[in-house]
Each structure stands twice: as C-alpha cells, then as structure tokens.
Amino acid sequence: MKLTLRVWRQKNADADGAMSTYEVDGISPDMSFLEMLDVLNEQLILSGEEPVAFDHDCREGICGACSLVINGDAHGPERTTTCQLHMRSFKDGDTIDIEPWRAAAFPVVKDLVVDRSAFDRIIQAGGYITAPTGSAPEAHATPVPKADADFAFEHAECIGCGACVAACPNGAAMLFTSAKINHLNVLPQGAPERETRVLDMVAQMDAEGFGGCTLTGECATACPKGIPLMSITSMNKEWLRATRKAAKR
Amino acid sequence: MTSYLEYTTGEPVVDTKAPAGPINERWDKRRFEAKLVNPANRRKQTVIVVGTGLAGGSAGATLAEQGYRVVQFCYQDSPRRAHSIAAQGGINAAKNYRNDGDSIHRLFYDTVKGGDFRSRESNVHRLAQISVEIIDQCVAQGVPFAREYGGLLDTRSFGGVQVSRTFYARGQTGQQLLLGAYQALSRQIAAGNIEMHPRTEMLDLIVVDGRARGIVARDLITGKIDTYFADAVVLASGGYGNVFYLSTNAMNSNATAVWRAHRRGAYFANPCFTQIHPTCIPRTGDHQSKLTLMSESLRNDGRIWVPKAKGDTRQPNQIPEDERDYYLERIYPSFGNLVPRDIASRAAKNVCDEGRGVGPGGQGVYLDFADAIRRMGRKKVEEKYGNLFDMYERITAENPYEVPMRIYPAVHYTMGGLWVDYDLQTTIPGLFAVGEANFSDHGANRLGASALMQGLADGYFVLPATINDYLARHPHRDEVTDDHPVVQEVLAETEDRLNLLLSVDGDRTPDSFHRELGELMWEFCGMARTDEGLRKALDRIPQIREEFWRRIKVPGTGEELNQSLEKANRIVDYLELAELMCLDALHRSESCGGHFREESQTPDGEAARKDDEFGYAAAWEFTGTGEAPTLHKEDLVFEYVHPTQRSYA
Numbered sequence: 098m099k100l101t102l103r104v105w106r107q108k109n110a111d112a113d114g115a116m117s118t119y120e121v122d123g124i125s126p127d128m129s130f131l132e133m134l135d136v137l138n139e140q141l142i143l144s145g146e147e148p149v150a151f152d153h154d155c156r157e158g159i160c161g162a163c164s165l166v167i168n169g170d171a172h173g174p175e176r177t178t179t180c181q182l183h184m185r186s187f188k189d190g191d192t193i194d195i196e197p198w199r200a201a202a203f204p205v206v207k208d209l210v211v212d213r214s215a216f217d218r219i220i221q222a223g224g225y226i227t228a229p230t231g232s233a234p235e236a237h238a239t240p241v242p243k244a245d246a247d248f249a250f251e252h253a254e255c256i257g258c259g260a261c262v263a264a265c266p267n268g269a270a271m272l273f274t275s276a277k278i279n280h281l282n283v284l285p286q287g288a289p290e291r292e293t294r295v296l297d298m299v300a301q302m303d304a305e306g307f308g309g310c311t312l313t314g315e316c317a318t319a320c321p322k323g324i325p326l327m328s329i330t331s332m333n334k335e336w337l338r339a340t341r342k343a344a345k346r
Numbered sequence: 347m348t349s350y351l352e353y354t355t356g357e358p359v360v361d362t363k364a365p366a367g368p369i370n371e372r373w374d375k376r377r378f379e380a381k382l383v384n385p386a387n388r389r390k391q392t393v394i395v396v397g398t399g400l401a402g403g404s405a406g407a408t409l410a411e412q413g414y415r416v417v418q419f420c421y422q423d424s425p426r427r428a429h430s431i432a433a434q435g436g437i438n439a440a441k442n443y444r445n446d447g448d449s450i451h452r453l454f455y456d457t458v459k460g461g462d463f464r465s466r467e468s469n470v471h472r473l474a475q476i477s478v479e480i481i482d483q484c485v486a487q488g489v490p491f492a493r494e495y496g497g498l499l500d501t502r503s504f505g506g507v508q509v510s511r512t513f514y515a516r517g518q519t520g521q522q523l524l525l526g527a528y529q530a531l532s533r534q535i536a537a538g539n540i541e542m543h544p545r546t547e548m549l550d551l552i553v554v555d556g557r558a559r560g561i562v563a564r565d566l567i568t569g570k571i572d573t574y575f576a577d578a579v580v581l582a583s584g585g586y587g588n589v590f591y592l593s594t595n596a597m598n599s600n601a602t603a604v605w606r607a608h609r610r611g612a613y614f615a616n617p618c619f620t621q622i623h624p625t626c627i628p629r630t631g632d633h634q635s636k637l638t639l640m641s642e643s644l645r646n647d648g649r650i651w652v653p654k655a656k657g658d659t660r661q662p663n664q665i666p667e668d669e670r671d672y673y674l675e676r677i678y679p680s681f682g683n684l685v686p687r688d689i690a691s692r693a694a695k696n697v698c699d700e701g702r703g704v705g706p707g708g709q710g711v712y713l714d715f716a717d718a719i720r721r722m723g724r725k726k727v728e729e730k731y732g733n734l735f736d737m738y739e740r741i742t743a744e745n746p747y748e749v750p751m752r753i754y755p756a757v758h759y760t761m762g763g764l765w766v767d768y769d770l771q772t773t774i775p776g777l778f779a780v781g782e783a784n785f786s787d788h789g790a791n792r793l794g795a796s797a798l799m800q801g802l803a804d805g806y807f808v809l810p811a812t813i814n815d816y817l818a819r820h821p822h823r824d825e826v827t828d829d830h831p832v833v834q835e836v837l838a839e840t841e842d843r844l845n846l847l848l849s850v851d852g853d854r855t856p857d858s859f860h861r862e863l864g865e866l867m868w869e870f871c872g873m874a875r876t877d878e879g880l881r882k883a884l885d886r887i888p889q890i891r892e893e894f895w896r897r898i899k900v901p902g903t904g905e906e907l908n909q910s911l912e913k914a915n916r917i918v919d920y921l922e923l924a925e926l927m928c929l930d931a932l933h934r935s936e937s938c939g940g941h942f943r944e945e946s947q948t949p950d951g952e953a954a955r956k957d958d959e960f961g962y963a964a965a966w967e968f969t970g971t972g973e974a975p976t977l978h979k980e981d982l983v984f985e986y987v988h989p990t991q992r993s994y995a
Contacts (some may be wrong), residue, residue: 110906130633130655139855142910144856146901148910159518160427183740214544217425221536228486233479243494253490253515334698
C-alpha cells in the first residue's frame, strides 16, 4: 500500500506545532500501525530528518503507552490500542491524519508524545488500598462474591492510556478516575477508604484541569478495554454517598 | 589483546551467604541474623531503585513503607507501564487450596527440576516459602484474582506441573499484580517517601571505594544527564531478551542498567540461559517489530499438532484426524501438551525443520481448540480465554474459535542476569539485583507463572529483609558529590559516549544494526546451538560492533527527547552482551533447560546434561570491551533434590 501521512510535528512543549506531510510506500496490510510509523521513521533518519517521536512500549495492547489520534479518533478506527491497530484497516492511497492526544491536562512534549502524569497524581490521591507489605491476612479469610470480583476486574482492566480524555469533547477524565474507584470500592478490602478515595481522587482530577462530564459517552466508545459508561454513574453515586456521609459527621 | 574466546578461569565463588542447616529453616535464620536499622535512622538512608516492574515496584513501595528514603527511576512515562504488565498467565503459590497434593516442598522440587538443576537450592526453597505470602499481600491490595462462585480464589494448572497452584486474573495477571505494586508505590510517592523519576534512564553505575553509591541517569525529555547518590542501589531493570531484536519484551526493555553494572564489576551469570516461549504468534514479514505471546495457559485446553505429511498445504479443517500429528501427546504421553517450555519450543522447531510447519514460511504449528469447544462449550472457552482469542484475532485477522491458532516459539525471558548471593547482592557491595535482572532462581529454564512469583518475592519480601543488613553494617557517613573524581569520570564517559553516537553521522539506522544482531543471535544462539555456529557468531559480533561505530546515524541532539539516541545507546550494550552470551553458550558444551547444544543430546534427541562437568553457575567478570572475560564458577550443591535427567515422557 502507498499512503499519505499528515503528522503533527512539534519540536518541544514550548514550540508551535504544525502538520507535516509524508509519503510511505510498500506498507503491508499485516503491519501494525506503529510498524508503519517505524517504516516512516527509518526513511526520515536516512534522509537526515528527525524521526517522529511517539510513545509506545509493549506493542501488545496492555501497557497503555501508545496514544495517537488517527483521523480524528483516539487509537483510530478500530476499538483497540494504536499498537494493535493493523494496516488492513486502511486502503491503498489513503491519507491518514496522525495527531497527539489533545487535552489541556495532557500537554504535548514533542510531536505525538504527551505528558500524562496527571493520571499518576490522581492515583496517588487515593487510587490504592492501604496494605503495607507484611500486614495482609490469609487470602481466603475474606471471600469476595464472584459478581463483585468480576465487577472489580472489569474496571481494573483500565490501562491508563488516556484515550477517554482525548475522545471527550470536554477533555474530562471521568472514565479513568471512575474505573479505579469502582475497582477498589466494590471490594471488601477497599471498604475502609471508600469515602476518602472517591472524594480525594475526584478533587485531584478537578485540580489537574480536566474538563467536566456531560455524559457524551465518547470516552467509553474510544476505550480500548471496554470500560463501560455506567462506570461514571457508579462513581457519581459513590461521590454523593461520600459527600452526604461527610456532611453528617 | 588476547582473543575473546581465550577466557580465563578465576577463583570460584565459594560463599553464597546462604545459611547452613535444614533448608526450611535457612530463611528464618538469615532474617534473624541480619542486622536491623533503627527506624529513626532509616529516613537518613537513601536507596535508589531502578525500574518499576513487579520487582522494582514492590521493592520501592516496601522500602519506603519501612521508612527508607527511596529514589526511583523508570524510562516509561509512568511507573504503571513496566513490562511486567504484559504477563498473562498467572502466579504460582504453594497454597494447596485445591488439596491436590501441593506443598512448599513440591513447588521447590518442581522449580529445581524444571530449572534442570542449574539453580541454587536455598534460594528456590525460600521462593517457594514466600509464594504463599505473596497471594495474601496481593489480595489485601485489591488485586482482582479470578474467584469461584463461593467467593474463594480460583486456581489452574500451568505449563509443566501437575497441581493447580496458579492464581490468575483472566489473561491479565501481570497487569493486575503490577497495578497493585504501582498503587502501593503511588501511596508512598504521595506520602513523600519516594522521589519518583519517570522518563529517566540509568546510563551508568557509580562505584566509590568499592561500593555502589549512585547512578548516572538521563532525563529523556530534556536530555540532561544527572547524578543521583544513595547508600545502596537496587537494579530491577528486567531481562535482556531484546538482544534478539524480536522478542516478546516491550520495545524499550533493555540491558543497559545491568550491563553497565557488569562493566563496573558485577559478575554476569549464565547469560546463555534464555527462554524461548513456545506459544507466540508467528511473524508475518520483515517489518515485524516485536512478537506477541499467547499465554501458555492455552496449552491446558488447546491441542498442538501439525500435518503428518510434509508440505501439506490444505486448510487445517480439511485435514482429517488420522493425518494429523499431535506430536507432544505422541512423544510425551504423560505430560502431553503441558511439557515445559523449552521442550515444547524445541519440538515445534523440530517439526518445522522437518518441513511440516504451517502458515507463511512454514514457521508455525497449530494450537487447536476444536476439542475443547466440543467438550466445554464455546461459552466456557470464551470465559477462560476470551481476551486471548480476541487478541489473536486482532493481530492475525483469523477467528480461533473456527480456525486453529498458529503459534511459534519466540524469545521471552532470560534466566541469566547479574550474579547475586542469597541476599540478592551482586559482587559489588551495595548493589542489589531483583527480579529478571538477577540470574535468579530459575536455573536453566523457568516454569510458567514463576516470573511473577519471583519478582514479587524479591521485591516485597526478600530484598527489604536483606538490604537492612547491608545498610546497618555500612552506614555511609561520607557524602559523595559531583566533585568526586570517580563521579567526574563516570559522567564524562557517559557524555562522551552519547556525543560520539551523535557525531558519527553514518548511513545506517540504529534499528538496522539491532535487527542484524538479533538475526545473528536467533540463528546461532537461539533454540539450538552448536560449537560451529557460536564460533561464527563470535567472529561476526566484533565486526558488527566496529561497523556500528563507523556507520551509525543518530539525528537530532542530546538536549531533547531523542528516541534514536536512546535506541543507539542501548545497542552499544547489546553488542557487548551478545558476545558474552555466545561465549557462555560455547563454553557450556552440555544441554540443559533453555540451552540446547546439538552436540549434547540423548539418542532420542533429548537434552543431555553433564552434571559432573557443568554443575555450576557461570559468573563472568568483565575485563574490557572485546577482551576475554574471567569465569568464576559457583558449584551447585543438591542436598534435597537429586539431579536426574528430566523426563516428561
């Protein structure tokens, strides 16, 4: 396949960026999208140009590093991560626009690389269960109903890629934040910190400059791991419950 | 300069610090004898941890909980992305919840035997003891392991063992365990006990007066090279499988931290022990950048076969039952499709070499679920393996519910690594190595679901106990600063190396060298090795190295995010490490575990160990680039599990 790529190039966080146009040829439908970008980069290096910087690591859809907006969609046209998107989803002669995540809370670092450290700070605000090493009781001391365990797992699958934020017209991080809150809050082990967790994480999310949620649902559509939109509703419920409880105290 | 092949044999390693006495009392004994640091003094001591995978993440969190000041690094943009996250299958623990005859002793026995008698008994036994605590710890953190309807934890059996001791979280066990460690780490970061440096890569080790006192690291965004000092340094930087270019490792996983430590005096043990995983998705062409593993839990229900006839190009569903060769079930009737990884991988290679491989290029075998779907129903199969099937379909555009999967072996894990004693300390005092970065407890072959177990055992339980002893005995009152001549020298060397890479301005890309080296290693130091092939590789590697420094092209500057520079710098180290791997493989003229020497096999083609000659761990000492290294042998003593030729028939 022969393709025209229009790629966001930006020297660093302070520089202005612009779309640059490149041609790539000999692209096989079996290639992953990132392997196609590898081809472009090899070409660029040999012609003395700087290759396009992009985040990627595991290339098997689990580390959450890759983060491209492809033709306007976070992670491109299939419901998967960019690294698991294959060129068979495109046609010979296509023009493909490639941009970084666009969100106020995710500033561009260079080209297609953005700073997602806001997500780490949301987790640091309460996205954990306090269980210092050595303090754990026997694992079978606390059975967890399978339905709760499955609910926790479904939300724990979040890979922290940030597609939800990139897809949201408001740049909100509700899906990411709710996924962690729901994972931990449903478990008996997570119960003691149930209220502080939701209040602190939501406060941190707001402090990071993520937008508000208008339940557009783009986040859940873009999520490569299928975190459901209902996750946000559950978080809101948790937040209301915690707020009421705090008010009573 | 002497030839690289003319290595010398130095003093054997005699003291591994493992206590004497009954094996099940050794860990208690060591912990009791270890000196402690007064809680009030811990704040004054700094520990650097490099890496945030299972071993590094758990170590950093636990050390910070104990009250030490931790300074931690990862090259990823977040500590949550370390490659432990990609582990699929599960984590072993001798809980015996199934009442199926499991015990600490059995897990110990299985691991020593599975490692083909090339691991240290004391360490392996400790690992088995700690395994049960790991599960408790992870459950307390909220790791959503699979559960039964009664609310108790589910387990399954996993490659190479006959008990169900593997705990799992669908096909994402590594992800869930890592997020548990990452969350514990996050809690400590928020508490101000850990200074976390993401997107920062260790480029060298600072050794002052014979002790590890810090590291040189580069901020990958600004390009700034900085020094960090501490009372002890812990390397948790993972394995070196990416030396093969194509592997199941993450693209940026690399060997620089361990190799630089090796250059500074840490012995590197058993570098030739690499694990080739039998169930990966076959490559599709030259553009391939990495290989994807399909959890070997698939072998519990999938049946592996190839056509009986050579060059059979019919679609798999068109090949009748009696024209299929379920070769693992045929050759190993009692273990069948569950034989250990090295055996399954080599068997796949053999049938492909015979011309019976399937798929493009004949480099694949079928992993067929038709029987499992008939037996359990599609729904049950979906529940057990759904995400793996989806992943397979996304990559290959084939539906494994209808067409058998195609799989082929790929480099997956490295059992070799920095030599460590029972305390996980390297031969440089104050430098510790945990997880895949050390030469570890897996001997010549790692059993499935044991990497996660070892990473977390090292990080949560072993290192935090043993490092106390070192820190208590060596309270560094003297500050090391940038002015120290040793620090100046290490900094200058690092800067010079990067500047040289930027200035060559040749005509070949970093990837082109990496690919060339990887192909060479796969051919001559891969699944089967020969004296002749290894010599060829050893001949060729210095030539590639020479060419590299003449023709490498790295655009851009060092004062910015420069991914080509990062790659090129890692390749510098691969080009030396590869040479040591081949030399180690050449010197070990026996077959054991993942290391198969064609000259050393039984009449029926099985690996033939030579315990009298090679019953040791080979710890290599660096003497200079391209210079013959010095071999130090650690004799392996087996008091509890007596070496037998492995048999899985």
